[in-house]
Amino acid sequence: MIPDITxxxxxxxxxxxxxxxxxxxxxFHYNPNRPILKDVSFTIxxxxxxxxxxxxxxxxxxxxxxxxxxxxxxxxxxxxxxxNVKEIKVETLRRNIAIVSQEIYLFRGTIAENIRYARPDATxxxxxxxARAANAHDFIMRLPEGYETLIGIGSRSLSGGERQRISIxxxxxxxxxxxxxxxxxxxxDTETERLISDAIEKLIKGRTTITIAHRLSTLKDxxxxxxxxxxxxxxxxxxxxxxxKKGVYYKLYTLQxxxxxxxxxxx
Amino acid sequence: xxxxxxxNPAAENDEDAALFEKRESVMLTPENAVFSRSEGxxxxxxxxxxxxxxxxxxxxxxxxxxxxxxxxxxxxxxxxETRKSRxxxxxxxxxxxxxxxxxxxxxLNEELDRRYFTPEIHRILSVKxxxxxxxxxxxxxxxxxxxxxxxxxxxxxxxxxxxxxxFDIDGNCFQISDVTKLDRASYRKIEIYL
Ligand SMILES: Nc1ncnc2c1ncn2[C@@H]1O[C@H](COP(=O)(O)OP(=O)(O)OP(=O)(O)O)[C@@H](O)[C@H]1O
Ligand SMILES: [Mg+2]
Numbered sequence: 001m002i003p004d005i006t007x008x009x010x011x012x013x014x015x016x017x018x019x020x021x022x023x024x025x026x027x028f029h030y031n032p033n034r035p036i037l038k039d040v041s042f043t044i045x046x047x048x049x050x051x052x053x054x055x056x057x058x059x060x061x062x063x064x065x066x067x068x069x070x071x072x073x074x075x076x077x078x079x080x081x082x083x084n085v086k087e088i089k090v091e092t093l094r095r096n097i098a099i100v101s102q103e104i105y106l107f108r109g110t111i112a113e114n115i116r117y118a119r120p121d122a123t124x125x126x127x128x129x130x131a132r133a134a135n136a137h138d139f140i141m142r143l144p145e146g147y148e149t150l151i152g153i154g155s156r157s158l159s160g161g162e163r164q165r166i167s168i169x170x171x172x173x174x175x176x177x178x179x180x181x182x183x184x185x186x187x188x189d190t191e192t193e194r195l196i197s198d199a200i201e202k203l204i205k206g207r208t209t210i211t212i213a214h215r216l217s218t219l220k221d222x223x224x225x226x227x228x229x230x231x232x233x234x235x236x237x238x239x240x241x242x243x244x245k246k247g248v249y250y251k252l253y254t255l256q257x258x259x260x261x262x263x264x265x266x267x
Numbered sequence: 268x269x270x271x272x273x274x275n276p277a278a279e280n281d282e283d284a285a286l287f288e289k290r291e292s293v294m295l296t297p298e299n300a301v302f303s304r305s306e307g308x309x310x311x312x313x314x315x316x317x318x319x320x321x322x323x324x325x326x327x328x329x330x331x332x333x334x335x336x337x338x339x340x341x342x343x344x345x346x347x348e349t350r351k352s353r354x355x356x357x358x359x360x361x362x363x364x365x366x367x368x369x370x371x372x373x374x375l376n377e378e379l380d381r382r383y384f385t386p387e388i389h390r391i392l393s394v395k396x397x398x399x400x401x402x403x404x405x406x407x408x409x410x411x412x413x414x415x416x417x418x419x420x421x422x423x424x425x426x427x428x429x430x431x432x433x434f435d436i437d438g439n440c441f442q443i444s445d446v447t448k449l450d451r452a453s454y455r456k457i458e459i460y461l
Contacts, residue, residue, distance in 0.1 A: 124332070124333070124340075124341060128360070138357065141330050141357070142330075144334070144385065145335060146330065146331055146333060146334055147332050147333055149427075150426065150427045150428065151427060152427060157425055
C-alpha cells in the first residue's frame with residue numbers, strides 16, 4: 001500500500017502542538033482481508049511518557065504511522081490537541097513530531113545535512129551541540145571528513161548504533177513536542193546501548209513521549225503502559241498493575257525473563 | 268585476553284569509558300587557551316577554567332569538524348589517545364582559528380595540515396596482532412611507514428565511496444583509495460578487517 005496523504009482544504013496550521021492524543025475507536029488495515037487495528041481507543045495527555053508493548057506484528061509501529069499520518073485511519077478518528085489529524089497541516093505534524101525508529105532514514109548527503117534535515121536553518125554550532133548530546137560527536141570527529149563525511153543509502157561506513165545516534169541528534173535538533181521512540185529489534189552491544197540510552201534520556205526530557213519497546217527494561221521510566229493484542233488495547237496501567245493482571249504484559253515479561261535466563265546459562 | 272583486568276567492569280570499551288569519565292567540552296578562545304610548541308615538537312595547551320583554575324596538557328590533538336568547506340572553523344582540541352588513557356576526551360572547540368594571534372594560527376595550521384595529510388597505502392608488508400594492538404608495515408606515497416592501530420573496528424573505516432581509512436594511535440591517517448588495486452598479498456593481510 002502506498003501512502004497518499006494530502007492536506008485537507010481547510011487544514012489548520014499549528015505553531016506547536018502540546019501532545020494531547022486521542023484514539024477514538026480506530027480501525028486500520030494495510031490490506032482489507034487482514035485487519036491490523038480493530039478498535040483502538042486511548043488518551044495520552046501532554047507530558048505523558050507512555051510505553052506501548054505487544055507481540056511482534058501486533059501493530060505498534062502502525063500506531064506511530066497513524067499519528068504522523070504516514071497512513072490515514074480506515075474507521076474511527078485520531079485527534080491531536082483536539083484537532084482531527086486529518087485537519088492538521090501535514091507540515092505541522094512533520095515539524096513537531098519526531099520518530100526515532102527501527103528504520104532509520106538517512107539520505108545520501110553529509111552527516112551535517114542529515115542531522116539538519118528537519119531544521120535546515122540550524123547553525124553548525126547547533127548541529128554540533130545536538131551531535132554531542134546524542135553521543136555522536138566523538139565518532140563523527142574521528143572520521144577523516146568529520147561532519148562532511150558522506151553517508152546514505154547503504155551507509156556501510158556507519159554501524160547501526162552510529163546511524164541511530166545520528167537520528168537521535170536529528171531529533172534533538174528538531175526539538176519536537178511529541179517524540180515517538182520505536183526501538184530497534186536488533187540487539188546491540190551493551191556499550192552502544194548505553195551510549196544510545198543516555199542520548200535518548202536527554203531527548204525524552206520534557207516531551208510527550210511514546211516508547212515502543214521490545215526489551216521491557218527500556219520501559220522502566222514510563223508513567224504507564226499500554227499493551228496491544230488482537231487489534232485492541234488489551235491492558236493499560238503501570239508496570240506493577242499489569243504484572244498483577246497476568247495478561248499480555250505479564251506473558252511478554254515472563255517470556256523475556258526466561259530468554260534472559262537461557263542466555264545467562266549459555267555463558 | 269581473559270587475564271586483562273578492567274577496573275570499571277562496565278567500561279570495557281574505550282567509547283564506554285569516555286562516557287563514564289566525560290569532561291565538558293568548552294569553547295576555546297585567546298582568553299582561556301594558550302597553545303605552544305612542546306619540547307617534542309607537539310602542541311601543548313594551557314587552559315584556564317571558569318574559576319581561574321589552570322590545566323596543562325602536554326600534548327593535544329587538533330581535528331577539523333568541516334575539513335572540506337570550513338577548515339578554519341570548529342576545530343576540536345582533544346587529549347591524545349594513549350595506551351594508558353585509551354580514547355582521549357575533547358577539551359574544547361575553537362570557533363574560528365583567526366581569533367588567535369598569528370603565531371598560534373601558524374602553529375595550529377601546521378599541525379592540522381600534518382594531521383590531514385593522508386598518505387596512500389600502496390603495499391602492506393605486514394600486520395601483526397599483539398594483545399589487541401596491530402603493528403603495521405606498509406609502503407605508502409610518503410615512503411615506508413610503521414604504525415600501530417588499536418580498536419580495529421572503529422579505526423579502520425570504509426566510507427560510502429569505498430575508500431578505506433586507517434587511523435593509528437598517534438592520530439595519523441592512511442588511506443587506500445581503491446582496495447581492488449592492491450596486490451593479492453597485501454589484500455590478504457587486511458581482508459579480515461574489512
Ligand atoms: N506497509 C505495510 N504494508 C502491508 N503490511 C504491513 C505494512 N507495515 C506493516 N504491515 C503488517 O502489519 C502488521 C503490524 O505491523 P507493525 O509494524 O505495526 O507491527 P509491530 O507491532 O510494530 O511489530 P514489531 O514488534 O515486529 O516491530 C504486521 O503483520 C506487518 O507485517
Ligand atoms: Mg514495529
